Amino acid sequence: MAFSEHDSLRARGDFPALAPRRTGPELAFLDGPGGSQVPRAVIDAIAEFYATCNVNTHGNFPPSREVDRRMLDARAAVAAFLGASSADTVSFGQNMTTLNFALSGAIGRTLAAGDEVVITQLDHEANRGPWLALKDRGVVVQEVRLLESGVLDTEDMAAKLSRRTKVLALGASSNALGTVNDLALARRLSREVGALLVIDAVHYAPHFPLDVGALDADFLLCSAYKFYGPHVGILYSKPGALERLPTLRLSVQDPAAPYRVETGTLNHAAIEGVRAAIEYLASWGTGTSLRERIVDAMTSISAYEHGLARACHEGLLRRIRGVKIWGPDFSARARAPTVSITLERHSAEAAAVTLGEQGICVWDGNFYAARAVEVLGLADRGGLLRIGVSMYSSAAEIARLLDALERLG
Numbered sequence: 001m002a003f004s005e006h007d008s009l010r011a012r013g014d015f016p017a018l019a020p021r022r023t024g025p026e027l028a029f030l031d032g033p034g035g036s037q038v039p040r041a042v043i044d045a046i047a048e049f050y051a052t053c054n055v056n057t058h059g060n061f062p063p064s065r066e067v068d069r070r071m072l073d074a075r076a077a078v079a080a081f082l083g084a085s086s087a088d089t090v091s092f093g094q095n096m097t098t099l100n101f102a103l104s105g106a107i108g109r110t111l112a113a114g115d116e117v118v119i120t121q122l123d124h125e126a127n128r129g130p131w132l133a134l135k136d137r138g139v140v141v142q143e144v145r146l147l148e149s150g151v152l153d154t155e156d157m158a159a160k161l162s163r164r165t166k167v168l169a170l171g172a173s174s175n176a177l178g179t180v181n182d183l184a185l186a187r188r189l190s191r192e193v194g195a196l197l198v199i200d201a202v203h204y205a206p207h208f209p210l211d212v213g214a215l216d217a218d219f220l221l222c223s224a225y226k227f228y229g230p231h232v233g234i235l236y237s238k239p240g241a242l243e244r245l246p247t248l249r250l251s252v253q254d255p256a257a258p259y260r261v262e263t264g265t266l267n268h269a270a271i272e273g274v275r276a277a278i279e280y281l282a283s284w285g286t287g288t289s290l291r292e293r294i295v296d297a298m299t300s301i302s303a304y305e306h307g308l309a310r311a312c313h314e315g316l317l318r319r320i321r322g323v324k325i326w327g328p329d330f331s332a333r334a335r336a337p338t339v340s341i342t343l344e345r346h347s348a349e350a351a352a353v354t355l356g357e358q359g360i361c362v363w364d365g366n367f368y369a370a371r372a373v374e375v376l377g378l379a380d381r382g383g384l385l386r387i388g389v390s391m392y393s394s395a396a397e398i399a400r401l402l403d404a405l406e407r408l409g
Contacts, residue, residue: 018037027359031362031363041280046269053070055067072087078274082234083211088239097129104134106261110166111134120144120146122171122174126368127169128371152181152182173207178336179336196219197216205227230270247261250263282297312401338386348364364382364385
């Protein structure tokens with residue numbers, strides 16, 4: 001079924017943070033790339049967990065067995081969300097960054113001095129820093145060049161990969177520019193040289209249906225708090241891939257996948273919230289299985305979000321004096337519903353402050369995509385002003401944003 005403006009307005013009623021405020025301006029949350037709001041179903045699931053089974057796993061008593069069941073159900077729900085073959089491919093952690101440090105460290109222990117890792121200038125530091133840290137082990141880290149158009153230089157990518165390359169790490173979509181990368185090309189190039197493919201899908205997962213089987217990634221990471229859940233990091237590992245890595249873990253930790261990369265006791269209540277977030281998204285779709293409902297919902301929500309983002313893009317160009325929109329436009333290629341701009345007469349920070357005073361929530365800066373902002377020559381100018389569309393965003397909020405920017409002059 002199609003997700004419409006009417007559905008978005010109906011969805012807003014599910015998010016307590018979007019309720020009318022008693023004081024101050026109405027809040028327009030156009031900050032989704034930094035983290036989404038949470039529906040009541042997720043809040044209730046977390047509260048119910050604490051009220052009924054707030055005990056640890058693997059105990060021989062009913063509440064503990066209930067936690068074991070719920071953790072397995074949560075892994076299965078995430079597997080359905082990702083298009084993964086089984087719950088055993090899904091690991092949880094504090095956040096994506098922590099999981100990627102654990103992953104890169106484990107892979108690094110299999111590498112020798114002179115082996116190479118390829119990253120990109122476009123990526124969030126969470127998929128750069130953990131790989132750059134391997135330079136201390138003698139690993140050579142190469143960067144794929146970012147073009148001024150906001151897309152990666154694919155010829156440079158092909159040239160950087162060689163038989164010495166052991167890992168290609170790149171984002172599915174840029175959180176700074178919205179660019180969706182050519183993952184099929186990345187898969188082909190990495191396969192040709194025998195390198196692992198590690199995909200950061202943090203900004204992609206909230207806006208597109210994911211299919212890790214089709215992507216054929218060795219590892220993929222995302223964060224539930226970007227798709228209406230709590231702060232939990234998620235690592236997908238291709239069957240067999242995690243078992244081959246020397247992960248850091250206690251001697252008492254289960255050495256099998258997906259547990260071998262999970263250190264200590266997990267945040268079980270939050271993971272219950274991840275399951276609830278996925279089921280909430282699925283409730284907007286149709287189909288006989290959870291996977292079918294997720295794909296249907298994400299496809300239709302994506303179309304709605306992209307329609308709003310295109311309207312924002314066009315309105316900025318038509319109405320706002322001195323605006324420059326960074327990254328590819330919506331007619332040229334696939335991109336996320338994220339629009340980042342600079343203004344000729346105002347810094348990103350000054351514009352964000354003014355908008356924030358009017359209840360319009362947007363981000364400014366580099367959004368931890370510091371290398372991309374540096375390469376584009378924007379670091380000394382305060383970076384970008386970023387507008388992000390979510391399922392609860394409305395045409396009225398985009399109009400309100402455009403009006404505010406027009407008044408800013």
